[in-house]
Amino acid sequence: MKMTAAKDLRQDLRRLAERIRGRRTIKLFLQTPIDRQVILDAIEVARWAPNHHVTEPWHFYLLGENAMKANVELIRQITADVKDVKRADFKAKAATEIPGWLVVTCRRSEDEVLQREDYASCCCAMQNLMLYLSEAGVGSKWATGAIVEDKRFFDMLGADQEQELVVGVLRYGYPKTIPIQSRKDVGDIVTELE
């Protein structure tokens, strides 16, 4: 009985490690829509991230059909402003091919330490979210870029730029292709002290 429990634990740990290792940033998605409940379930899990003083500094903006259209037009406008019309059309077309968008924000604070710690917690929440989605077979890409600093983006969300900062714009959907990634050897990043 005890041996079975130990074997089960090893299997669970292997599976957990494989999930963490196997999650990839997905850039190309199938057009299949994602059930909104899957995303809401992922958000429910995301908020269990470690969070100093339990400030719960995050907010999740889940874009519906109209908001996604507005988002595409904003991507077109902002890209045209910072680059050119050709690039703007390309970016807008690519954005229409993304099945789902979720924006994660963090409450701003004038206290530098609190701000840093709250942002760190939001990043942990992002990882929780992406791992949960990965387990559900849903790929995602955490993106930032010029749009997350633009007031028009906050207006589109109905958010106050003075109160919140964007941690990431999460694009999600079933993956069309899954890229390959690598990391340095563990020996290169660990210093074991006596």
Ligand SMILES: Cc1cc2nc3c(=O)[nH]c(=O)nc-3n(C[C@H](O)[C@H](O)[C@H](O)COP(=O)(O)O)c2cc1C
């Ligand atoms: C804070 C943050 C911002 C990111 N912004 C972008 C982005 O704007 N565009 C992009 O293609 N990927 C972005 N990524 C994804 C990284 O490029 C990706 O995690 C990295 O290439 C490693 O790939 P992996 O997630 O598959 O391990 C971002 C990731 C983080 C953590």
